[in-house]
Amino acid sequence: MEKEEKKTMYASTMLADLDIRTDRFGRKRIFSVKVMTLDGKLRFVPQAYAAGCKGMNMKKMRYRGIQPCDCKGNPEMHVIPVKITNIIEYNGHYIDWSNGYPV
Numbered sequence: 001m002e003k004e005e006k007k008t009m010y011a012s013t014m015l016a017d018l019d020i021r022t023d024r025f026g027r028k029r030i031f032s033v034k035v036m037t038l039d040g041k042l043r044f045v046p047q048a049y050a051a052g053c054k055g056m057n058m059k060k061m062r063y064r065g066i067q068p069c070d071c072k073g074n075p076e077m078h079v080i081p082v083k084i085t086n087i088i089e090y091n092g093h094y095i096d097w098s099n100g101y102p103v
Helices: 011-019
Strands: 008-010 031-036 042-051 063-068 080-083 087-090 093-096
Touching (some): 031 080
Parallel strands (some): 008 093
Antiparallel strands (some): 042 063
């Protein structure tokens, strides 16, 4: 049996994809993400969409807002601010930070 390799994605590609909030029909773009929390736990959010946090300059602080949702795109819980360097996996692709993006 062959070992299946995980696909990788450059960090700049992932961040550009996170900045696109809706598809061409106006619906929210739903994705899955694995992140490392500040206390060192690995968290998996199977369905989420990008959102902002009130009163916080997300790009300057190098954070992105992740809003967990159900299969229809209805929000669940609250927006989770995630430091971009703590994103481990995005839509099943490992994030490659070695493409010159400053960490």
